[in-house]
Amino acid sequence: MSTSSSNSKPKPKPASKSAPRSGAKSSRTSSSRKPLLYGAAVVIAAAALGFVSYRATAPDHSKSSSSSSAADVTTDPDTEVYPELEKLARRDADDRLALGRADAPVVLVEYADFKCGYCGKFARDTEPALVKKYVDNGTLRIEWRNFPIFGAESEAAARAAWAAGQQGRFWQFHSAAYAEGALEKGFGKARLKALAQQAGVPDLERFARDADSPAASEAVSKDQEQGYGIGATSTPSFLVNGRPIAGAQPTETFVQVIEAAAEKARASTPRPGSTGTDSTGSGTE
Numbered sequence: 557m558s559t560s561s562s563n564s565k566p567k568p569k570p571a572s573k574s575a576p577r578s579g580a581k582s583s584r585t586s587s588s589r590k591p592l593l594y595g596a597a598v599v600i601a602a603a604a605l606g607f608v609s610y611r612a613t614a615p616d617h618s619k620s621s622s623s624s625s626a627a628d629v630t631t632d633p634d635t636e637v638y639p640e641l642e643k644l645a646r647r648d649a650d651d652r653l654a655l656g657r658a659d660a661p662v663v664l665v666e667y668a669d670f671k672c673g674y675c676g677k678f679a680r681d682t683e684p685a686l687v688k689k690y691v692d693n694g695t696l697r698i699e700w701r702n703f704p705i706f707g708a709e710s711e712a713a714a715r716a717a718w719a720a721g722q723q724g725r726f727w728q729f730h731s732a733a734y735a736e737g738a739l740e741k742g743f744g745k746a747r748l749k750a751l752a753q754q755a756g757v758p759d760l761e762r763f764a765r766d767a768d769s770p771a772a773s774e775a776v777s778k779d780q781e782q783g784y785g786i787g788a789t790s791t792p793s794f795l796v797n798g799r800p801i802a803g804a805q806p807t808e809t810f811v812q813v814i815e816a817a818a819e820k821a822r823a824s825t826p827r828p829g830s831t832g833t834d835s836t837g838s839g840t841e
Contacts, residue, residue: 562674562802562803562804562805563672563674563790563791563792563793563802563803563804564669564672564673564674564675564706564790564791565705565789565790565791566705566706566790636799636800637797637798637799638798638799638800639798640798641786641795641798641799641800642663642795642797642798643798644665644782644786644795644798645663645665645697645699645795645797646699647659647663647697651699652721652722652724652726653699653700653701653702653717653718653721653726654697654698654699654700655687655691655697655698655727656691656694656696656697656698657694657697658697660691660694660695660696660697661695661817661818661821661822661825662690662695662696662697662796662797662814662817662818662821663696663697663698663699663795663796663797664686664696664697664698664699664794664795664796664810664814665699665701665794665795665796666678666698666699666700666701666792666793666794667701667703667779667782667783667788667791667792667793667794668700668701668702668703668791668792668793669702669703669704669705669706669710669713669714669791669792670704670710670713670714670717670733670734670739670743671704671706671707671709671710671713671739671743672705672706672791672792673739674791674792674803674804675734675791675792675804676734676738676739677804678792678804679730679731679734680734680735680736681804681807682804682805682806682807682810683698685807686698686807686810686811686814689811690814690818695814695818696814696818700726700730701779701780701782701783702714702717702718702775702776702779702780703779703780703783703788703791703793704776704780705780705790705791709742709743709744710743711776712743712744712745712748712767713733713743713748714776714779714780715767715768715772715773715776716729716743716748716751716752716763716767717729717730717733718766718767718772718775718776719752719757719763719764719766719767719769719772720752720755720757720763722762722763722766723757723758723759723762723763725752725755725756725757725758728754728755728756728757729751729752729755729757731755732751732754732755733751738751748767749763749764786800787800788802790802790803792804796810796813796814796817797817797820797821799813799817801813
């Protein structure tokens, strides 16, 4: 992989893992890597995300390595936006893997893997600035989706992060797992427990039970299948109000996209007293 690439791709999985099985599991297994049935618009969007992913990682000799190829297709607030993908924002006030107000005008959905180096780069270099600039003032909500694509340790880390979230410490675990040098230490069971302790998870015995529970596996699988379903092929991948972005793009790219999405949301929100009234303030029945 080129060092200028801004996202990470998984190694091909053995064919035996995707081979159809008999009975009811066959159809579920055979469709697990196909776009979910959100409608024709999402099939188009899945292709678009794949295209943006290619744009984000393809060599570009005409620009410096610090420039963003994805920015070229994401700065216009009226293009590259898919309403069906926008609906994937859960806006659940009880979502422990989310930051920001549930009614924020802009939602950034992040599909990421704790073993992804570029996800760590985004977490360290870009996300804190977005939180300070947009989450803290109510403009932006960030919703995490576990998207483990690098094998057993990826999946174990995803379940552990979910388990930390059950005790209100997901984002602290997230910061610890993405800290400089954390990736090189791996995500074995002892290491995950140490990260949970570092994150301030109060009940480590409950954490271990939760991480190994069917509920954790189900939650991670749900996020993972959603990522595959929208056409994400690498990490990190993002949706910003239904607009796909692939890779740990520069902070400026996210700022441009968030600003455009916020402006569009403001423009589509009726001002108080403006709906159904004329210039004299008379209402219409």
